[in-house]
Amino acid sequence: MRAAAPLEVRNLSKRFGVGNAIRRAHVHAVDDVSFELRPGRITALVGESGSGKSTVARLLARLHEPSAGTVLFEGSDVSGVRRRRDVLRYRSQVQMIFQDPFGSLNPVKTIRHHVERPLRIHRIVAPAQIEERVLELLRTVGLVPPEDIAAKYPHELSGGQRQRVAIARALAVEPKVVLADEPISMLDVSIRIGILNLMLKLKDEHGIAFLYVTHDLASARYVADDILVMYAGQVVERGPIEQVLSAPLHPYTRLLLAAVPDPAAKLHAQRIELREGRASAAVDPTEGCRFVSRCPLAIEVCSRVTPPLVEERPPQAARCHVTAPST
Amino acid sequence: MAEETTVIRTGKATLLELRQLVVDYGVGARRARAVDGVDLSIHEGEIVGLAGESGCGKTTIANAVMQILRPPARIAGGSILFAGENIVGKNTEELRRFRWRNVSMVLQSAMNALNPVMRVGDQFVDAIQAHERIDRRRGLARAGELLELVGIDRRRARAYPHELSGGMRQRVVIAMALALQPELIVMDEPTTALDVVVQREIMQQIEALKRDFGFAVLFITHDLSLLLEFADRIAIMYAGEIVEIGAAEALADGAEHPYTQGLLRSFPPLSGPLTRLTGIPGSPPDLRDPPSGCRFHTRCPHCLPDEPELYVRQTTERPVLRPLRPGHQVACHLVEERAT
Numbered sequence: 001m002r003a004a005a006p007l008e009v010r011n012l013s014k015r016f017g018v019g020n021a022i023r024r025a026h027v028h029a030v031d032d033v034s035f036e037l038r039p040g041r042i043t044a045l046v047g048e049s050g051s052g053k054s055t056v057a058r059l060l061a062r063l064h065e066p067s068a069g070t071v072l073f074e075g076s077d078v079s080g081v082r083r084r085r086d087v088l089r090y091r092s093q094v095q096m097i098f099q100d101p102f103g104s105l106n107p108v109k110t111i112r113h114h115v116e117r118p119l120r121i122h123r124i125v126a127p128a129q130i131e132e133r134v135l136e137l138l139r140t141v142g143l144v145p146p147e148d149i150a151a152k153y154p155h156e157l158s159g160g161q162r163q164r165v166a167i168a169r170a171l172a173v174e175p176k177v178v179l180a181d182e183p184i185s186m187l188d189v190s191i192r193i194g195i196l197n198l199m200l201k202l203k204d205e206h207g208i209a210f211l212y213v214t215h216d217l218a219s220a221r222y223v224a225d226d227i228l229v230m231y232a233g234q235v236v237e238r239g240p241i242e243q244v245l246s247a248p249l250h251p252y253t254r255l256l257l258a259a260v261p262d263p264a265a266k267l268h269a270q271r272i273e274l275r276e277g278r279a280s281a282a283v284d285p286t287e288g289c290r291f292v293s294r295c296p297l298a299i300e301v302c303s304r305v306t307p308p309l310v311e312e313r314p315p316q317a318a319r320c321h322v323t324a325p326s327t
Numbered sequence: 328m329a330e331e332t333t334v335i336r337t338g339k340a341t342l343l344e345l346r347q348l349v350v351d352y353g354v355g356a357r358r359a360r361a362v363d364g365v366d367l368s369i370h371e372g373e374i375v376g377l378a379g380e381s382g383c384g385k386t387t388i389a390n391a392v393m394q395i396l397r398p399p400a401r402i403a404g405g406s407i408l409f410a411g412e413n414i415v416g417k418n419t420e421e422l423r424r425f426r427w428r429n430v431s432m433v434l435q436s437a438m439n440a441l442n443p444v445m446r447v448g449d450q451f452v453d454a455i456q457a458h459e460r461i462d463r464r465r466g467l468a469r470a471g472e473l474l475e476l477v478g479i480d481r482r483r484a485r486a487y488p489h490e491l492s493g494g495m496r497q498r499v500v501i502a503m504a505l506a507l508q509p510e511l512i513v514m515d516e517p518t519t520a521l522d523v524v525v526q527r528e529i530m531q532q533i534e535a536l537k538r539d540f541g542f543a544v545l546f547i548t549h550d551l552s553l554l555l556e557f558a559d560r561i562a563i564m565y566a567g568e569i570v571e572i573g574a575a576e577a578l579a580d581g582a583e584h585p586y587t588q589g590l591l592r593s594f595p596p597l598s599g600p601l602t603r604l605t606g607i608p609g610s611p612p613d614l615r616d617p618p619s620g621c622r623f624h625t626r627c628p629h630c631l632p633d634e635p636e637l638y639v640r641q642t643t644e645r646p647v648l649r650p651l652r653p654g655h656q657v658a659c660h661l662v663e664e665r666a667t
Contacts, residue, residue: 048522049493158610159381188380189549189593193606196595215522222595222604245597259527260597261552 005036005072006176006209007060007094012069014055018283028282029055031233032069037177037209042199044220044241045213046256047230052282056230057179057213061096062087074176092122095170099182101162105154111138111165112150118172137168141198160191167198171206178202181213196223217260221245229253232282232290235309239316249318251295289321297322342410342510342543343369343392343430349404350387350396359614361387363567364405366648369511374537374544376554376575378590379564380611385547388564389515392545393432394422410510428458431504433497435516440500441488447474447499448484455506473502477532494525498532508540515547530557552594555579560654563587566612566622569648573655583657586623621646621660629661637664 014030029052037043047053058064060071062078070079078090098104105114115134119125125133138146141164154162163183170178180199184192200223202208214220220227220241227241229250237250248254282290288303289295295302301321311317312324350362362384369375377385390396392407394414406413409429417425426432434440442450451470452463461469471481477498488496497517504512514533518526534557537544546558554561555575562572563584571584582588589607609626612618620642624630630641637660646658651666 048524160610188611189551190380190589190607191610193593193595193604194608197603197606217523218595218597221597222601255524257597259523261523261527261550261556262597 005038006074008036008072008075009056009060010034010070010072012056012059012071013067014052014059014064015067025284028233028285030059030066031282031285033228033230033233033235034069035228035235035238037211039176039209040203040207041226042203042210042212042224043226043228044224045211045228045230046215046217046220048215048256050232050282051230052233053213053215053230054181057096057181057211060094060177060211061179062090062094063096088122092118092124092173093175094177094179095173095175096179096181097163097166097170097183099186101159101166101186102154104166105162107154109153110150111143111152111154111157114165115150115168115172118169122173124173133172137172138165140171140202141165141168142194143168158191159187160194163187163195164198167195167202171202175208177209177211179211179213182215183212184219185214185216192219193222199223217245217256229256232285234290234319236291236320237316237318238309239313243313243316247313247316249312249316249323250291250320251297251323252291253318255294289319339370339373341368342371342373343367343545344408345388345392345405346408347405348388348391348407349402350384350391351399351401351403353399357615360403360617361400361567361614362391363617365564365567365569367562367569367572369543369545371510372537372541372543373560374546374558376558376561377545377547377564378549378551378554378561380549382611382614383564384567384614385564386515389432389513389545389547392511392513393426393430424458427454427504427509428507429509430511430513431507431509432513432515433500433504433517435519439496441496443488445487446484447486447488447491451484451503451506454503458507469506473506474499476505476536477502478528492525494521494529497521497525497529501529501533501536505536505540505542509542511543511545513545513547516549517546518553519548519550526553551590563590566617567614568622568658570623570659571655571657572648577655583651583655583662584623584659585627585629585661589626589628618642620644621658637661 012030012033015026015028017024018027019025033056045053045056059066066079070077073090073093081087081090112134115137116130119130119133134150135146138149143149143161143164184195196219199210203210212220212224224241227238227244228235229237231252237244237253248257287306289307292298292302299322307319307321308326309317309319310324310326318324345365345367348362348365352359352361365388377388379385391402402415407415414425448467448470451473452466455461455466455469467484470484474481474483479495479498518529548554558575561575561578562569563586565586571587578587582591592604593606595604607626612622612625618625624641632638640660646660648656648658649663650656
């Protein structure tokens with residue numbers, strides 16, 4: 001029995017215009033992306049910079065309008081929602097955490113102010129209970145003693161503590177979905193694990209559905225249940241993360257895996273091939289696989305026909321004519 | 328500083344040596360000692376990694392080696408010997424010749440350090456002409472050769488920086504650092520802003536170039552996993568001090584300092600069984616008021632009052648780097664006690 005998906009994305013696309021009136025080009029930042037986020041599960045969205053992974057998170061947070069496709073929240077389409085009341089309701093259910101814990105907090109306001117504000121705006125608890133709830137939230141994210149932390153200003157906290165404040169603020173509205181966009185990449189190595197452990201705790205104890213956007217495969221494996229690998233705006237592989245990482249289908253997933261520093265294997269052990277000119281394949285794409293110019297497995301059909309996402313080893317699916325052919 | 332010295336590479340001569348280096352930011356009560364008595368040597372043709380968290384002093388060391396510290400930072404003690412000669416206190420002209428010819432630098436954001444309105448090739452010519460008499464045509468030819476060394480088509484010398492990807496720009500900067508064939512290249516987080524695939528391409532390139540040209544590298548990063556794979560030796564810094572130094576394999580297999588062990592436990596594995604990791608609790612100390620005794624004692628899992636004698640030493644006495652076995656040094660009271 002599968003739980004209902006709080007958030008489902010169908011054929012989502014986003015194009016950005018670049019250039020000028022004469023030489024107009026479109027970046028297909030997100031192209032025909034479909035997936036769902038389930039309660040108590042973490043879905044990792046990985047890819048290189050420019051692959052469109054952050055744009056997906058921003059589309060879900062409604063910071064961008066999609067060019068095509070639908071976003072379903074508990075089954076109802078939210079793509080066209082514009083009324084303030086409806087937008088507020090959506091935002092109270094789908095929260096976003098950003099990469100930069102330094103930029104996302106107001107330097108002249110105390111931590112109490114940051115955590116209290118969503119409680120007031122979304123009227124989560126009665127005014128008399130706000131203080132108690134603030135302290136409880138700070139405790140939940142491991143900021144103790146909460147009374148002391150609440151009175152501090154952002155600059156008095158470390159990067160890891162600030163990111164915890166950002167998470168407490170996101171949790172204040174009791175969201176069903178949290179979109180975490182590279183939440184640890186600006187933090188020191190020794191405190192990254194703490195934030196990942198917090199995400200694991202929140203998914204277990206609060207049943208939150210997480211989208212974890214990252215370029216770090218090892219941290220994705222540590223927290224996530226499922227993985228979506230993006231390349232040039234498209235999902236090129238998806239499936240349960242252990243299955244995908246232990247037997248990747250798509251050549252790009254394989255390349256990513258081979259590139260991660262692995263102290264166990266000395267550098268020369270897994271040299272990867274250098275290819276020049278990777279001008280983004282997402283700018284005015286033509287028919288054909290977008291990875292073809294970098295692909296060691298490419299065959300004739302690859303540059304002619306865009307491969308569909310095929311469930312080669314269900315539920316693991318990939319867009320590749322060679323490793324996941326559509327028969 | 329001798330010009331055009333022919334360096335005869337006789338195995339493992341010491342190229343750079345920091346002796347009890349101390350660097351302060353500010354003075355008086357607000358003084359922060361970012362680097363506190365660091366000893367570190369780099370041999371010819373060796374890659375030495377310097378790892379630690381933000382604020383541990385690793386970038387300050389890089390800037391001290393390049394002699395580009397600016398007030399309020401200043402060298403408050405110790406010496407920096409390059410090929411036996413102290414470079415602390417050299418005048419501007421001597422330093423100008425020293426930089427780039429003997430030591431060059433690649434920064435994290437170096438790809439943004441290129442002049443956006445100047446063709447890449449001309450930027451090479453500029454850099455070379457600052458040190459050598461060379462006409463533009465020969466300079467451009469040299470630029471082409473250097474670009475090919477880092478796997479970029481020589482015709483790209485005509486490109487403007489914005490026409491190149493981030494990874495290519497970073498390779499251009501590495502090629503520029505090689506322009507005068509320095510003996511040492513200081514690299515401060517050169518791949519941190521890049522994707523893993525590009526990062527690996529660049530690391531492979533640096534390794535190959537090092538093999539061909541024999542320069543040494545001081546490689547600074549917070550990413551210990553990268554160093555374990557790539558460096559010959561690794562020094563671990565914490566709160567302005569080096570707490571452990573050893574061969575990369577030695578640290579990978581048997582790190583002794585609890586901080587190093589904590590760092591190693593902070594990287595989830597990409598294969599094999601997954602266990603809950605703990606990282607390191609707490610955060611690095613304020614260097615204006617560092618903890619007494621061992622600076623790591625406030626976060627150390629082995630600093631417990633139930634061993635009173637050791638506890639007193641840990642909290643009051645500063646540990647010093649001591650050789651544990653040849654080439655492997657650790658500054659830790661616990662390790663010292665176990666060894667005796």
